[in-house]
Amino acid sequence: MRLLNLFKIAFKAIVLNKMRTLLTMLGIIIGVASVIAMLAIGEGSKESIRTNISSMGSNIITIRPASASSSGVRASADEMQTLTLKDYEAVKDQATFLSYATPLVTGKGQVINGSNNWPSSIYGVNPDYLKIKVVDLQSGSMFTDAEVKTASKVALIGQTVVDNVFPDGQDPIGQMIRFNNIPFKVIGVLEVKGENTFGQDQDDVVIAPYTTVQKRILAIDYINQIMASAVSEDDAPNAVTEVSEIMRIQHQISNPNKDDFSVQSMEELISTFSSTSEMLTVLLVAVASISLLIGGIGIMNIMYVSVKERTKEIGLRMAVGGKGSDILMQFLIEAILISVSGGALGVLLGLTSTVFIEKFLNWPTSVAMYSIVISFAVCAVTGIFFGWYPARKASALDPITALRYE
Amino acid sequence: MSKEIIKIEDITRDFTMGAERVRALRGISFTINEGEFVTIMGSSGSGKSTLLNILGCLDQPTSGLYEIDGIKVKNLSRNELATIRNEKIGFIFQSYNLLARTSALENVELPLIYNSKISTEERRERAIKALKMVGLEDRMDHTPSQLSGGQQQRVAIARSLVNNPVMILADEATGNLDTRTAYEIMSIFQDLNEQGITIAFVTHEEDIATFSSRTIVLKDGNIIQDYKNENVQSAEEELAKLPKENH
Ligand SMILES: Nc1ncnc2c1ncn2[C@@H]1O[C@H](COP(=O)(O)OP(=O)(O)OP(=O)(O)O)[C@@H](O)[C@H]1O
Numbered sequence: 001m002r003l004l005n006l007f008k009i010a011f012k013a014i015v016l017n018k019m020r021t022l023l024t025m026l027g028i029i030i031g032v033a034s035v036i037a038m039l040a041i042g043e044g045s046k047e048s049i050r051t052n053i054s055s056m057g058s059n060i061i062t063i064r065p066a067s068a069s070s071s072g073v074r075a076s077a078d079e080m081q082t083l084t085l086k087d088y089e090a091v092k093d094q095a096t097f098l099s100y101a102t103p104l105v106t107g108k109g110q111v112i113n114g115s116n117n118w119p120s121s122i123y124g125v126n127p128d129y130l131k132i133k134v135v136d137l138q139s140g141s142m143f144t145d146a147e148v149k150t151a152s153k154v155a156l157i158g159q160t161v162v163d164n165v166f167p168d169g170q171d172p173i174g175q176m177i178r179f180n181n182i183p184f185k186v187i188g189v190l191e192v193k194g195e196n197t198f199g200q201d202q203d204d205v206v207i208a209p210y211t212t213v214q215k216r217i218l219a220i221d222y223i224n225q226i227m228a229s230a231v232s233e234d235d236a237p238n239a240v241t242e243v244s245e246i247m248r249i250q251h252q253i254s255n256p257n258k259d260d261f262s263v264q265s266m267e268e269l270i271s272t273f274s275s276t277s278e279m280l281t282v283l284l285v286a287v288a289s290i291s292l293l294i295g296g297i298g299i300m301n302i303m304y305v306s307v308k309e310r311t312k313e314i315g316l317r318m319a320v321g322g323k324g325s326d327i328l329m330q331f332l333i334e335a336i337l338i339s340v341s342g343g344a345l346g347v348l349l350g351l352t353s354t355v356f357i358e359k360f361l362n363w364p365t366s367v368a369m370y371s372i373v374i375s376f377a378v379c380a381v382t383g384i385f386f387g388w389y390p391a392r393k394a395s396a397l398d399p400i401t402a403l404r405y406e
Numbered sequence: 407m408s409k410e411i412i413k414i415e416d417i418t419r420d421f422t423m424g425a426e427r428v429r430a431l432r433g434i435s436f437t438i439n440e441g442e443f444v445t446i447m448g449s450s451g452s453g454k455s456t457l458l459n460i461l462g463c464l465d466q467p468t469s470g471l472y473e474i475d476g477i478k479v480k481n482l483s484r485n486e487l488a489t490i491r492n493e494k495i496g497f498i499f500q501s502y503n504l505l506a507r508t509s510a511l512e513n514v515e516l517p518l519i520y521n522s523k524i525s526t527e528e529r530r531e532r533a534i535k536a537l538k539m540v541g542l543e544d545r546m547d548h549t550p551s552q553l554s555g556g557q558q559q560r561v562a563i564a565r566s567l568v569n570n571p572v573m574i575l576a577d578e579a580t581g582n583l584d585t586r587t588a589y590e591i592m593s594i595f596q597d598l599n600e601q602g603i604t605i606a607f608v609t610h611e612e613d614i615a616t617f618s619s620r621t622i623v624l625k626d627g628n629i630i631q632d633y634k635n636e637n638v639q640s641a642e643e644e645l646a647k648l649p650k651e652n653h
Pocket residue numbers: 404421422423428429430448449450451452453454455456457500
């Protein structure tokens with residue numbers, strides 16, 4: 001009852017000063033809206049990184065050569081020749097947490113079909129590669145283990161390569177292309193995957209048996225990478241440990257600090273990137289919070305003015321029997337009303353701008369429910385916090401002094 | 407015979423302004439019994455408002471004793487004082503002190519908002535009744551800026567009546583009014599007084615004092631006269647005697 005009356009008084013004061021209230025709210029509105037939008041952008045990019053990386057195969061494990069951290073000059077991983085087919089076979093035979101594995105050799109070169117040519121990369125792998133990367137074929141079929149054994153000159157190509165070397169819309173299956181002057185018969189086209197998180201075009205690729213790439217194109221007998229997939233995403237950490245141990249035995253390394261290889265799971269990659277974007281989110285939210293703080297100070301400022309301006313009114317209310325606590329509550333409710341309705345408008349603005357950001361800037365966004373709840377709670381607290389002091393001051397006034405105030 | 411509603415003993419009130427000290431009241435004592443109608447007179451600056459503020463529990467004396475209805479005011483907390491102001495006292499200020507941009511009705515309702523025993527409906531009913539008593543039933547929705555000085559004064563009077571106080575303290579309630587309106591208001595006060603409400607009324611004007619049963623005269627913070635009025639005039643009769651031309 002009493003509270004309802006005080007609420008009515010506070011509400012009336014706000015309505016009587018519409019413009020001023022709105023301007024006061026503006027700080028809070030902008031603050032809340034930017035917190036929500038920033039969090040949405042942060043969450044969105046985190047989520048898109050996660051789905052993007054997951055789409056590349058979330059249980060992928062890669063084994064690369066690496067220079068032991070204690071050794072002097074670091075060679076680039078591609079130039080290192082420490083990874084061999086023997087390693088691959090050991091890993092494949094001994095690891096229990098892996099379902100598939102393939103050696104990987106890569107090279108760059110020119111794809112040529114008649115007068116059309118296109119610079120691309122070639123990946124030498126075994127047939128398991130498609131299962132590891134979770135890639136399907138649009139048409140044609142994968143090469144077989146037999147074709148790997150015989151180092152057949154067959155290849156699968158991605159859509160970007162198709163578009164550039166078969167511009168006439170010709171069916172590439174069965175056609176001959178040349179990669180660095182070595183003829184390959186196209187036996188399949190990979191499904192379209194688009195760009196990955198790192199902006200790499202995943203369709204700009206030629207896939208061929210690793211034996212063929214090793215012998216005909218690169219003329220090497222080592223391999224660049226071993227790519228494998230863990231039995232499940234949960235088993236990825238176990239697989240990493242297991243593979244590392246196998247590799248250490250293979251390379252006769254007793255001290256893990258002297259590893260000449262690195263084993264990495266996609267999970268680790270995801271968390272690396274997530275933490276980067278998390279930092280970004282924290283930064284964005286910090287900036288947004290500052291504007292919320294400024295909004296709060298705006299409320300405090302206007303409540304101060306309001307208390308000063310209405311000192312006579314306060315005196316009168318006290319003279320007719322208003323208690324200090326009534327006055328305190330009245331001004332506190334007023335501050336909370338301003339901040340909470342500002343918060344509500346801010347949430348609305350935040351959601352709308354998130355939609356706009358998604359639509360027109362094409363940034364991935366994801367509005368987290370918690371961001372709405374938190375900014376709303378922060379608003380209420382801001383109202384109480386910044387309204388308290390002026391309200392407290394008003395309630396401590398002496399009735400007669402307040403009445404005489406000019 | 408009847409009980410003492412106000413009892414003050416040797417009240418002083420000093421105002422310190424920097425190094426200077428103003429002694430607004432210099433030791434005042436009197437008692438007012440229930441049902442008395444007292445006018446407090448004196449020249450400007452003699453301490454009338456200061457005294458009334460203390461009687462109204464708006465201000466505290468520098469020294470001395472004040473009992474209202476048997477309660478020692480000095481021992482009361484801020485909240486208890488607020489409750490006394492809310493339930494026992496109707497105060498009319500020298501300047502009307504109405505809430506701007508607020509209707510007459512809401513202004514009159516104001517004291518009852520702070521009394522949680524009174525429902526919204528009762529509050530409204532009592533405010534309407536009080537406005538009727540001062541003849542403003544057709545001005546209830548007007549805000550102070552839409553009312554004349556006399557009408558504002560009457561809204562302030564209605565506000566002091568609305569909580570059914572045991573005592574009304576009026577500081578120059580007729581100060582800004584023409585004779586006719588002043589007499590009308592005095593007749594309202596006389597009616598209220600007949601109903602048993604104690605009234606302390608500050609005024610400058612001798613003729614207004616003739617409507618009361620007792621007069622206290624202040625000078626420089628001291629009481630110089632305190633006398634019973636044997637021949638109380640009826641404001642209603644005086645009103646009838648006034649020439650009717652201005653109506
Ligand atoms: N808050 C205050 N601070 C300082 N001096 C004050 C204060 N209130 C009153 N006084 C002084 O106390 C004296 C009495 O003032 P008071 O208002 O009681 O006079 P009054 O009799 O009501 O006069 P008037 O008829 O003009 O209203 C005056 O000299 C005034 O200057």
